[in-house]
Amino acid sequence: MSTTQEKIREIEEELRRTKVNKATESHIGRLKAKIAKLKREEQEQIMAKSGKGGAGYDVKKSGDSSVALIGLPSVGKSTLLGRLTNKESKTGHYAFTTLEAIPGIMEYKGTKVQIIDLPGIISGASKGKGRGKQVLGVARSADLILIVLDVFEAEIQMKLILEELYHFGIRLDQKKPDVYIEKTNSGGIAIASIHKLTKIDEATIKAIMNEYRIINANVTIRTDIDADQLIDILEGNRVYIPSVVAVNKVDLATPERIKELKKKMKIDIFISAETNYNMDELKELLFEKLDLIRIYLKPYGGETDFEEPLIMKRGSTVEDVCDRLHRDMKKEFKFARVWGKSAKHEGQRVMLNHVLEDEDILTIVKSRN
Template sequence: MSTYEKIKEIESEMARTQKNKATSNHLGILKAKLAKLKRELLTPSKSGGGDAVGFDVAKTGVARIGFIGFPSVGKSTLMSKMTGTFSEVGAYEFTTLTTVPGVLQYKGAKIQILDLPGIIEGAKDGKGRGKQVIAVARTCSLIFLVLDVLKPMTDKSLIETELEGFGIRLNKQPPNIYFKKKDKGGISMTNTVPLNNLDLDQVKAILSEYKIHNADITFRCDATVDDLIDIIEGNRVYVPAIYLLNKIDQISIEELDLIYRIPHAVPISAHHEWNFDEMFEMMWEYLNLARIYTKPKGLLPDYTSPVVLKRSNCSVEDFCDSIHKGIIKQFANALVWGSSVKYSPQKVGKDHILADEDVVQIIKKN
């Protein structure tokens, strides 16, 4: 029996099983088995990479955005409008058959855009080129889910299911669970908050499926079986996502008001370039980037070419390293103008955390 057939068999059994306290352990074990089988699909085949031709694209720029959507929702048109890169456009399915890269320059940042082939239902089970599409999506800093505004919720749900099946968690944070295997001592479980979805027997049953009989585990959140499996698997990626509801030129103002209630969504028209400003602003916010300007001694700041950093890696040392790895060896301190300091300029050390649009002057050792 193939991996795909085993997955279908387990999914069918889960669908048949009534959900209650008596079956909770059994369902937890089935979910663990399912996660292990899906991990096999994530593992690249050793028999050659012919199937991935046209999908692997070298990373460039400070961030990577992937377009995902069903065929013919307007991804290629959007790509062409945003980047000037030609991605074949056609009013029929599967116009794009490989990854098409482009570059967007925004607020001084160079952002790589990837137009991926249209995803179809069943992609996580190997249909079409879904496996390769989702594998590239796992490498993205942000995902644009491009949806047809005439049926947004149906397509949204289907695509989320496909991405979830390959370990991509959209607009979520990793569950706050401490987990560490040990050599002996059995399963030690503690929780700092009440657990409404798990108990010790369930935890032991799931760990046993992974042949883990000795471990320390602490729940700092009201975790579910899925949360626990995600932590044990350890291969999940947590990616921000924006839902681009395309073709708003085909709906009424009243319908547009309803569309705006969907979380993480921006209604647009790729063809007419409507609402691109809001789309770009949300993109910048979700990418969580910061622009840092350099100021050579005795000169005005250079506002034309900012150093763009992830806000999670935005110390003065990160700023120095992004310019040249050797700078930090000669670093004495820095002068900073901007919102990260109490007064401008303020002398700071290499560990100081910078804010968006700060100006930095590096002072070298004598």
């Protein structure tokens, strides 16, 4: 065991021994920050050691959005890729059939979603075990992570996956906490929070920040954060990704087992890649969670193109559409007209900041028209 690992273990031990109450809150915060820093050090050591041979998978992005398949070996990820896309990935009844990242394209409701099949992960993946770094590296840059579990081992697999993802800096189904830190030269740490902070107090914030050698700063907080989230912000390098949890091979399980799992854990969908059970439902769920919207373009004075909608992230504005269409579009923009859910009335006249909705029809009027 390295000295870094020893130190981590020691502090983790102290953390376990410390009773959680008002008096120990800032001490606990400081210990957590120490652990985070040491873990980063450990991670850097691992990265340095595995140096060359550890190049990441080179997955070329394509489609409107991407989904990474994460699960233990043999849970059925490759079989699932074959069901969701037109791509074949070798399947087998033995572990580690897949050794690389294999992308396929799922076409659904006019969108093209890249689904990436990956080798199974194992305990210690985030520390580089069994191609873990490469696999989790792909997961980090995906728009959504589809967690695939085996119906008979769902509980233990889920626990392992969550730990590995967390340790690799992936925060699932969490919005990036809105915390803004502006370093200053004097005056100590001034905290301004928009809402009441219920999970962390000022002393703890200061203790954690001191651990990161920040003595003077203006901190603006707009999320009800806890100590871990503040540490995430200070560490940086975290990614915030939505997930879907699917339990596979339910064709092999009894109704009792399914009921038990439903009671025990939060599962989004039960599937069988083998028998195609709930495959359409899974596609719909992925589509919903990816939060994509379809925009039908109607050229000025022309017909609406319902065949090939523009696929955008939810929350996109007319300005985002302009940027997607052409680099200079914004310069020539005069106004736009919208029909559909986001319009107050049919053909509403809107400007660049207008937020669009799924299946809106949009006409952009350029100043030259």
